[in-house]
Amino acid sequence: xxxxxxxxxxxxxxxxxxxxxxxxxxxxxxxxxxxxxxxxxxxxxxxxxxxxxxxxxxxxxxxxxxxxxxxxxxxxxxxxxxxxxxxxxxxxxxxxxxxxxxxxxxxx
Amino acid sequence: xxxxxxxxxxxxxxxxxxxxxxxxxxxxxxxxxxxxxxxxxxxxxxxxxxxxxxxxxxxxxxxxxxxxxxxxxxxxxxxxxxxxxxxxxxxxxxxxxxxxxxxxxxxxxxxxx
Numbered sequence: 001x002x003x004x005x006x007x008x009x010x011x012x013x014x015x016x017x018x019x020x021x022x023x024x025x026x027x028x029x030x031x032x033x034x035x036x037x038x039x040x041x042x043x044x045x046x047x048x049x050x051x052x053x054x055x056x057x058x059x060x061x062x063x064x065x066x067x068x069x070x071x072x073x074x075x076x077x078x079x080x081x082x083x084x085x086x087x088x089x090x091x092x093x094x095x096x097x098x099x100x101x102x103x104x105x106x107x108x
Numbered sequence: 109x110x111x112x113x114x115x116x117x118x119x120x121x122x123x124x125x126x127x128x129x130x131x132x133x134x135x136x137x138x139x140x141x142x143x144x145x146x147x148x149x150x151x152x153x154x155x156x157x158x159x160x161x162x163x164x165x166x167x168x169x170x171x172x173x174x175x176x177x178x179x180x181x182x183x184x185x186x187x188x189x190x191x192x193x194x195x196x197x198x199x200x201x202x203x204x205x206x207x208x209x210x211x212x213x214x215x216x217x218x219x220x221x
Contacts, residue, residue, distance in 0.1 A: 043215070095156065
């Protein structure tokens with residue numbers, strides 16, 4: 001079993017829907033990252049958070065350190081949000097541990 | 109102005125060849141990384157350098173050798189390429205190791221035939 005698990009692995013949504021991607025981890029961390037990988041292959045860092053909640057445009061990331069769980073929400077989803085979303089746990093002073101990714105497809 | 113740039117973006121080569129992938133960052137970061145993404149899209153760390161010093165070398169075959177001539181560059185040289193080396197390789201950088209936001213290059217898709 002991976003130290004970082006994401007769910008769902010695949011997600012298809014209609015444009016406008018509210019989307020939630022979950023990430024659970026079993027290690028102690030100093031931070032958790034959410035990354036986005038577009039079909040073209042490039043990876044972009046969306047959020048790095050160690051507590052609470054962060055918001056950027058239509059994207060919201062939350063983390064519950066006690067429950068070792070983080071969620072990425074997308075409000076008013078759009079086809080351009082179609083991508084693979086990856087969470088990565090950063091143990092204190094240790095290397096990033098990646099989840100397997102969630103492939104999101106938003107249909108018009 | 110690209111923050112982390114890798115070249116080439118695509119590389120097709122025959123088994124047994126030696127090839128290099130170059131990476132440069134203009135962000136002034138101290139730490140650079142090489143990641144391998146397999147066919148299942150799983151990212152795994154290969155190497156990490158902090159201030160030109162190797163800090164992580166994950167059970168990677170000796171055929172893979174990173175070279176960091178300065179803080180802004182981390183190149184990956186691969187000897188005697190094998191079919192299993194086919195993957196997408198990502199370079200990344202961050203201000204400090206691990207618990208800092210990382211910036212990724214666009215990836216190099218290596219195909220060994």
